[in-house]
Amino acid sequence: MLTAPTALLPLDAAPMLALLDLRSGDPLDAGLVVDRGSPHPEGGLLLSFAVPPGRHTVGLQLRPRDDAQPAWRRTRHLDLVTHIPADLDAAAVLAALAPLVARLDALDGPSTRVTVPPPAGERPPPALRVDVPAERRDEAPSLYDFGRVHVLDLASDCQQACRFCSARTRFSPVARFDEAAFRAIVASLERARADGYDVLRLSGLDPLTHPRVTDCVAEATRLGFDHVHIYSPSTRYDDPAFLDALIRALGPTGFTLHVPLYGGDGATHDRVSGTPGSFQRVLAGLGLLAERGLLSHVLFVTVVTADNAPALPALRRLTASYGRPVHVFLPFPATPDPRDRFFEVALRQSELVAPMLACEPPLGLSALLPCVRWAHERRTGQPAWSRGGVRTVAALDGNLFELGTYRRMDDGPQGGTFRIPVRRCPHASACALAELCPRAVYEAYAERFGTGELVPVDAAELSGWSG
Ligand code: SF4
Structure with a gap:
């Protein structure tokens, strides 16, 4: 034609x-x-x-x-x-x-x-460092506090189908890894060290299913990275030989294992992960980590969605039994696609307060906008603002690669181009809690739920509140 x-x-x-x-x-x-x-x-x-x-x-x-x-x-x-x-x-x-x-x-x-259609939404406001008294600090460290982080995304298949995840629309699982791909990874690690990066983040679909992952970690150790953060579905820690090889490869390097749990029982976790048996595998891995005295390296992560919000108290009890903190994520869009999973799984922030408060101690309130917490406390008298953590850096988790000191392996000299558009809060200049707040919601959130929850907090009312 x-x-x-x-x-x-x-x-x-x-x-x-x-x-x-x-x-x-x-x-x-x-x-x-x-x-x-x-x-x-x-x-x-x-x-x-x-x-x-x-x-x-x-x-x-x-x-x-x-x-x-x-x-x-x-x-x-x-x-x-x-x-x-x-x-x-x-x-x-x-x-x-x-x-x-x-x-x-x-x-x-x-x-x-x-x-080129105009981009939807705005760039996020700068991340703000917050001086939080020790007793109010969120139980999990801020992702923005991990230093200069080199990000290695290994696109080996996670074998999961998490309900909130749209990562596959950005990249597909890869099953064949040749020597050239490994050499490119090593070269990126060398460049990162030369550029002053001393922290490595392994993520992807599941970096732990990559056939050369222990070699990658050994290279990071050889090159003198101080710390390695591993983000993974964490089902592979149930394999003792693999776990021991990974720990050997890490050698003296500090490390944090970011272990996702989406519920306190198998039905809830597996529903969110879309993978029967995944909960049992994570627990089996935690058992092996406990046997080896490595639980102190675990930082639990969870994503609170419509599927698991009511089950948060059970998740709190389970994670507390390991004595480890939880970083709570709210879902965010991984793509600008209107079919992004975000639109299926996200709940309004104001709907999340009650299940978060039902945990003992409260879990996840630090992920909510301060005004949402405050409005709940003012309306109900329940301590949604007076209790629960406050993050030491005020910024949305989804904007980490834009606002944090993170660089991905394939980012060019101008830095990363990955963006999650936001809608900035129009009330920030009049709000007493603005300095503790990301001062924005994701544009996708604003499209889905509007911005009616963003109500500026009055300074006089806040200072007179006895909680
Ligand atoms: S700055 Fe805006 S979003 Fe943040 S707490 Fe205040 S009203 Fe809410």
Whole structure:
């Protein structure tokens, strides 16, 4: 089919799919099936293609042309960047995408203009350091307090299907890791050390299922990283041989194991993780860590969603039995996609106060906006503000890579481009608790629930409150 150049090439899902004559479900060669278009979390438009029956997604990112950046192909005004899981036949995938490139090439004439939709939402306000008295400090350390952190995302499969997680729309599990990939990881660790990073964060889908993870950790130890944070579903600590190899690789390096628990019982945890048996595996791993005297390295994490909020008290009792703190996350959107899981699982902050207060001691109040806590206490007399932790850095967890001193392996010299747009609080200048507050909600939260919960706190009322 002959295609004439078009005046506008919008980096917007619906018009671009129409221009390319693509519909969800259309088959392409190499087993690809058109899935959707969505804003790419790091800029431009992402066209996604499913590869059934597995869990792979192939991505084709379209962004305004910049010859200084690497790209698979370029048209007159666009860069085309592919995201292909390493265990697919890349040549076949590229061949299947070639007709789309030809179509884009034909559409992109000398006077074609690429239009980029305005980003939804604003940049987050700066993170604020808060002087919190020891007795009010949140039980978990702030993620913003881990120093300069080099982030290594290992895209080996987690084998889970957590209800709140949209990570797979950003990257697919990879099953084949060759020596070149390992050398690239080691080179990134060396660069990070040379640039003064002394803390390493291992995350991804599940870094612990990566076949070279202990080698990566051993390299980090050899290079003198001070501390390694491991974010993982934590099911693999149930394997004694693996656990011992990991601990050997860590050697003298400090480490924190961020262990997710989504409920105090298997039914709740496994419902959130989407994976029968995952709770028992985490508990088995905790048992092995306890036997080896390593529980002091555990920091529990949880995500409070519509699925597990009522079960928070049971989670509190379970984590307390290990004597370890819990970092409570509220769900946040991992993508700007309207189908992000955030919209299915998030609850209003004001709905979370009661289950958090039902825990003894209260759990998770530090993750809520101060005005939400205060409004609950003022209305009910229950100590949603007077009790419960306060974080030492006021900022939203989802904005960590924008506001914290974190750098990911693939970030360019200008730093990270990953953004979660927010809506800033319009009342911050009039609010007595603004200095303890992120002063924003995620744009997705504002879209879903509005901003009616953001009510400025009156200084006189606050100082006169006996709690
Ligand atoms: S600054 Fe805004 S969001 Fe923060 S506590 Fe005050 S009213 Fe709430």
